[in-house]
Amino acid sequence: MANNYPGFIAHIRKYVELSEPEVEILEKYVRPMELKRREYLVNEGEICRHNYFVEKGCLRMFYYNDKMVEQTTQFALETWWISDYFSLVQQSLSQYSIQAVERSFVVAVDYSLQDKLFGEVPQLERYFRIMMQRALAASQLRVKLIYQYSKKEMYTQFVNAYPRFFQRVPQYMIASYLGLTPEYLSELRKKG
Amino acid sequence: MANNYPGFIAHIRKYVELSEPEVEILEKYVRPMELKRREYLVNEGEICRHNYFVEKGCLRMFYYNDKMVEQTTQFALETWWISDYFSLVQQSLSQYSIQAVERSFVVAVDYSLQDKLFGEVPQLERYFRIMMQRALAASQLRVKLIYQYSKKEMYTQFVNAYPRFFQRVPQYMIASYLGLTPEYLSELRKKG
DNA sequence: CGCGACGTTGATTTGCCTCAACGATTGTGG
DNA sequence: CCACAATCGTTGAGGCAAATCAACGTCGCG
Numbered sequence: 075m076a077n078n079y080p081g082f083i084a085h086i087r088k089y090v091e092l093s094e095p096e097v098e099i100l101e102k103y104v105r106p107m108e109l110k111r112r113e114y115l116v117n118e119g120e121i122c123r124h125n126y127f128v129e130k131g132c133l134r135m136f137y138y139n140d141k142m143v144e145q146t147t148q149f150a151l152e153t154w155w156i157s158d159y160f161s162l163v164q165q166s167l168s169q170y171s172i173q174a175v176e177r178s179f180v181v182a183v184d185y186s187l188q189d190k191l192f193g194e195v196p197q198l199e200r201y202f203r204i205m206m207q208r209a210l211a212a213s214q215l216r217v218k219l220i221y222q223y224s225k226k227e228m229y230t231q232f233v234n235a236y237p238r239f240f241q242r243v244p245q246y247m248i249a250s251y252l253g254l255t256p257e258y259l260s261e262l263r264k265k266g
Numbered sequence: 267m268a269n270n271y272p273g274f275i276a277h278i279r280k281y282v283e284l285s286e287p288e289v290e291i292l293e294k295y296v297r298p299m300e301l302k303r304r305e306y307l308v309n310e311g312e313i314c315r316h317n318y319f320v321e322k323g324c325l326r327m328f329y330y331n332d333k334m335v336e337q338t339t340q341f342a343l344e345t346w347w348i349s350d351y352f353s354l355v356q357q358s359l360s361q362y363s364i365q366a367v368e369r370s371f372v373v374a375v376d377y378s379l380q381d382k383l384f385g386e387v388p389q390l391e392r393y394f395r396i397m398m399q400r401a402l403a404a405s406q407l408r409v410k411l412i413y414q415y416s417k418k419e420m421y422t423q424f425v426n427a428y429p430r431f432f433q434r435v436p437q438y439m440i441a442s443y444l445g446l447t448p449e450y451l452s453e454l455r456k457k458g
Numbered sequence: 459c460g461c462g463a464c465g466t467t468g469a470t471t472t473g474c475c476t477c478a479a480c481g482a483t484t485g486t487g488g
Numbered sequence: 489c490c491a492c493a494a495t496c497g498t499t500g501a502g503g504c505a506a507a508t509c510a511a512c513g514t515c516g517c518g
Contacts, residue, residue, distance in 0.1 A: 139414060147410055159403040169410070192392070199391045200384070206398035211351040213405035218339055218361070220412060221445055222331060225474065245497065253413055258474060260498050417506065437465065450506060452466055 079106050079129050082181045085153050089204050090197035100198070103191045105182045109174035115182075116172040122161035124182040128154055131178025132242060135170045136250070146251040149175070149243070155205055157185075175243055225254045229262045271298050271321050274373045277345050281396050282389035292390070295383045297374045301366035307374075308364040314353035316374040320346055323370025324434060327362045328442070338443040341367070341435070347397055349377075367435055417446045421454045 082104075083097055092100070109115070109131070116122050118137060126133065128150045135156060136146040147170065150156035161168035162185050174180075183191075192199045223231060232239075232252060240248065249259040274296075275289055284292070301307070301323070308314050310329060318325065320342045327348060328338040339362065342348035353360035354377050366372075375383075384391045415423060424431075424444060432440065441451040 137410070137414075145413055147406070147413065158406070159399055160407055163399060163403055196388065199395055203391055203395035203398060206395060206402055207351055207355060210398055210402045210405060211355055213402060213409065214339070214350070215352055217405065217408060217412070218329070220409070221337055221339065221442075222329075244495090250413075255475060256497070257476085257499085261474095264498085436463090447507060448465070449467085449508085453506095456466085 079104075079127075079179070079181050081129050081153065082127055085127075086198070086201050090201045092195070092197065096195045096197075099194050100191070103183065103187055105184075107180050107182055109178045109180060111174060111176050113174045114171060115174070115180070116158065116168055116170065118169060118171045119167055121165055122158040122168040122170075122172075123185055125155055125157045125162065125185060125188075126150070126172070127181040127183070128152055128156065129179040129181055131180070132175040133172060133178060133180065134175050134243075134247060134251075135172050136247075137170050144247070144250060146247045149251065155209065175247070220253065225252065225258065226262055226266075228252045228254070229259065230266055233266070271296075271319075271371070271373050273321050273345065274319055277319075278390070278393050282393045284387070284389065288387045288389075291386050292383070295375065295379055297376075299372050299374055301370045301372060303366060303368050305366045306363060307366070307372070308350065308360055308362065310361060310363045311359055313357055314350040314360040314362075314364075315377055317347055317349045317354065317377060317380075318342070318364070319373040319375070320344055320348065321371040321373055323372070324367040325364060325370060325372065326367050326435075326439060326443075327364050328439075329362050336439070336442060338439045341443065347401065367439070412445065417444065417450065418454055418458075420444045420446070421451065422458055425458070 083092065083100075086092060086100075106129075107115075115124070115126060115133070130152060133150045133156050134146050135148040135150075135158065136144050139145050148156060156172060158168045158170045158172070160166065161170075188202075192202075219228065219231065229252060232248070245259060246256045249256045252259070254262075275284065275292075278284060278292075298321075299307075307316070307318060307325070322344060325342045325348050326338050327340040327342075327350065328336050331337050340348060348364065350360045350362045350364070352358065353362075380394075384394075411420065411423065421444060424440070437451060438448045441448045444451070446454075
């Protein structure tokens, strides 16, 4: 079982110390999952009950806009956590779906057990505080980039930051993540 | 001194338990500040060293774009924390300035002392985990709203959510926060 | 009083979307 | 193993939301 998530424990240990007994406790609270391409973890309209750590692969979060076109708001690659934190915290219906973009291995943490887990392994409170802070920093930066750059610049930024991402993900998902139409992205690719 | 931040301690106690001795320890680590209108807490190009809790008043975070026009990326009202978390975490130069929009009372927590503080009052790790999660949820929602709504809709959303905010803040700050020009905001106000 | 900061108005321009049609590729059932 | 349908990306014409630019009105403040 432990070899289902070699990176998970290692990642936590980069931020806090975990003894072997604590690792064993932790392993009782989490569930490793293997996901096929396009498999769903959360469906829009459900309450989001887990926080997901991407061990390998790629997840995305998206919703359907008023024209029923998928809008991808986030991707999560290796070592990132993803969830609808609004739904998770408020226990309200999620406005998003979460889906595996490619074959992925993830670790799911049940939010309703999280406090109990923190009671048994208090360092995890710290680990998650750091993870939330990291995600918040990324989200703040994201907002800035959206405001600061034109759609064309958003595209070139993205290509420079993640040059090989176009091989992993359909173009229309990237387009909606960048806030532009597939047609316009296509036009930009031809030029740039 | 303690009456400089009546809301601060009360806010923490909504999320975690604090004994009186713990409150006294906490008070040694934080600094209450009274800010005049337009007073700066952080200047672009400095390292951001504090996390700020808004006791009363209103702060904003902004940067200058390529045309040297101020772009407000965040406001913080009562009971919200504000900081450039990217700069804070990485100890890199901040791309933002943080400024009081109106006369404000804030509580500043020095980030370099935060770990020591958490060592003495461990519940605060939990409190900040919850605050970061709350801020992340808000930031995720913000990204969604930006994608989902037209500029006109962004405006009406904002007016409905914060009807009295126009009295507190110059219009051009709201315009840049909503991602539109002062001219266009003016046009929208006339109509709607 | 006079200057600077802020908001407004209107004319013009443009970045990007919409819509529709057409290739290319992939997967699937007969 | 081929036929056929989805799915996905591309192209081009036309249109619109919102930006840009410039000029002017107004208020508060030194």
